[in-house]
Amino acid sequence: MSQARPADLPAAAPRRARLVAIGERRWVWAVAILALTLAAFLLALRAGHDQVRMAARQRLVIAEAVLRAAVDRYRYLPAVLALDMQVQGLLADPGARDAAAAVNAKFEAIARASGIAAIYLMDAKGLTLSASNWNQPLSFVGTSYAYRPYFLDALATGASRYFGIGTTTQQPGLFIGQAVDARGGGVAGVVVVKVDLEGLEGEWRRAGEQILVSDAAGIVFLASEPGWKYRPFRPLAVPETDRIRAARQYGDSDLRPLLADGPPDPGGTIRLPSAGEAGSGIVEPVAMPDLGWTLWYVAPTGAALRQAVLVAAATGVAGLALAFALAAASQKRQRLRAEQTMRLALERRVAERTHDLSDANARLRAEMAERERTTAALRATQDELIHAGRLAALGQISTAINHEINQPLAALRTFLASTALFLERGDQATVRRNLQRMTEVTQRIAEIIRHLKDFARKTGPEHREPVRLAAAAEAALDLLRVRLRAEDVTVDCRIPPDAVVRAEPVRLEQVLLNLMVNALDAMRDAPERRLGLSATRETSGGRSPSWRLDVADSGSGIPPEHLGQIFDPFFTTKPAGEGLGLGLSLSSLIVRDLGGSLTAGNGACGAVLTLVLPAAEA
Incomplete structure (x- = not known):
């Protein structure tokens, strides 16, 4: 077992002292942040409670006004009824014929119109002589309320207001009483209005x-x-x-x-x-x-408590952030001091090895220049290879292109011969019609040649523009139109018109042409030949939107053991002389340069090659 050297022992003591000091500072910071968080919580809670109290006082003023309005709405009604001649007449002569019925009808009409719970009249002994509910099962008529405080207070002071539960109906309400003066002096009775405040x-x-x-x-x-x-x-x-x-x-x-x-003081808390x-x-x-x-x-106070918790949490986070910032600054200062020490030592070593480093720098610059030249040559070779692949693709379909041009040329010769005959006959209408058809044939030949020139010209990956997938696919299909008819291939193209990608148009057409040619080669021996083109927009995964184009065939599919090699250069399963195995490799290289991806797999009826490119605005 190794032992510590004597030279290491003096260095260990300062290191332990620094660790102890760092630990103490961390505890101090923790206590300070905790105290600051608690103070922020208490201050925020106090401020929140003050706001709650202020809002409570404002709502209290409104509630008091509403309650007083409900009470004062009927406060003068008993005094008015006490002056009614029919009420005074009933008290003066309770046995008078039809007097009680008239007062009952009046009380009932007033109660129904005003929404009052009940109006009733008692004599000086508390016996109810008339009531608005005279015709209801729980009528007050004939019931004595002499023991009720609102009756006693009205006899004693002339008026009363009393809240309680009715002994007859068991319904709560505010009883407003008014003494009815007798004609000869004294109190003849009490009229009471019951107001429902529920x-x-x-x-x-x-x-x-x-x-x-x-x-x-x-x-x-x-x-x-x-x-x-x-x-x-x-x-x-x-x-x-x-x-x-x-x-x-x-x-x-x-x-x-x-x-x-009992209740707390105003502004206190209650549960x-x-x-x-x-x-x-x-x-x-x-x-x-x-x-x-x-x-x-x-x-x-729940909202105030939640606000205080948020303030405390924010304060704690800010305190922790400040502590981390100060700790980071302290570490940075220590690191700077250590770096300065190391820099001085390094400068001494650099001074000793300046000559070696200068040579190494010169060699490195030479290697970098050579690498840049190699990279440029590689890029040029790659562009040439892509262009050669495009020309090779044109060579593969040259017979079809020749047929595509020869057909309109043969038609043109026929039209020329017939036009000469019609001209000799003086048939001007047929001559004009033949000339129009010859113009259309020459335009078709010019369009084919222009398309071939565009497809064959050299391009670079740096030129990119919005390209419609449907237009690029249609251009590639135009080059394969003769072969598609000759091999009886059904094309199912389902590319939305808004499918627009950012790419170089000619290189994109080259990729699509390679994918379609591979699909046609794969279906050469298939009983049913179907070429499918479908595009969907992809926006998942938080990435920029892109368009996915699937090129599917009805061939035998790709063997599982070949899926990992299908994009390798010079890999091919075709017979010798039918291909070099560079089509899919070059297509994958072009797609990567355009910022997309090209993958291969098997679908339900054959192989599926999937092209994904960044979407662009239409």
Whole structure:
């Protein structure tokens, strides 16, 4: 086992000291980032709660205005009814004929028109003489409400407002009472209007707001959450509980407290018993002393908490980024110092080996120049090889091209001979028609020759332009038209008109011609010869859009053992003298230069050669 040399021991101590110092700095940074993240969380949470409180106060003002509007809408109706002559007449003479019926009809009409829950009249002893629900099963007529606080308060003060659950209908409402003065002095009776405020609760629920209204005893009687109603904020004293039960203000409610310690201070947080997030948040109250009520608005704090978490996360990430940046800067400074030391040492060594490096640089420049010349020669040779392959392809189809030109030439000779005869006969119309046909024949010959000249000219990969796949395929098919007819090949071309690729037109035609010639050679002995051309647009994989062209034949397909060699130079399965095996190799080289790919495989009926090129705008 090897032992540490004495020279290594002094160097190990400073290294350990540096590691300890680095570890301590990391702990300091971790604690600082944690403290900064916590501070950012608390500050953001506080700011969010302040915004929630401000919004809660604004909503509270609106809720109070809506509640007061609902109450004040009917506050003067009892006083107006107390001045009605029929009401006073019924109290003066309860046994008068048809007096109660007239008041009943009036109360019923007013209640129906105004949407009031009930209107009824009691005598000085609390016995109901007339009511708007006189003809309903739960009519108030004949029932004594002398024990109800709204009756007693109206007798004592002349007017009353009281919220409770009706002892007859078991429906809650606001009871507004007004004493009816007797003609000889004193109080003859009390007229009461019952207003249904439960519609406000439905509006609060639909608006997604958490609102409560409590009475002077702290009992909630209106709430957006039904489970909060008829429950006090804090446990009630026994005398207060007995008073409420004796008056049956809230029916048979058990008066269980909502909170053990009572409501929090304004702006504090509250958590009421409820399902989900409802019932928790910041609470803001507003007193309504004229009614003896308190309106509470509970604003959820979930959004503020999520915002604070996001701020804290952003702060933590920023702190980590700063720590990494400072650590990277420290490492960079250390690296620069080390590099400076190494550079000084290197400069000394460079000074010693300047001569050798100069020679090496000279040799390297010579090799680079030679490589550039070799690359240029290789590119020129490659272009010549591609051009030779194009000419070879033309040579293979020269017989077909010769036939394609000879046919119009023979037609031209026939037209010339017949035209001379018709001219001697003076048949000017037939002569003009023959001249028109000869013009069309010469245009066809010129088009074939122009196409051959374009296909045979030298081109380079640097010239690229938008090329329609359908036009390039049609040009290649034109060169093979005679062979296609001679070999009875069915062509199925399904290339969309918007299939446009970025390529060099002549080289693309050369590739398509090579692929089609290979397909025709593969189908030479096939009972049915079908050449298929189909193009689809590909945009998957997050890459730039491209067009895929499949050239399929109905031959015997490519043997699996040849799939890996089909694009190798000089590889061919044709008999000797029918090809050098360079067509597909040159086609693959051209496609790579154009920024695409060429692959081979087998389809359902034969071989499929797939060409993929970058798409271009039409």
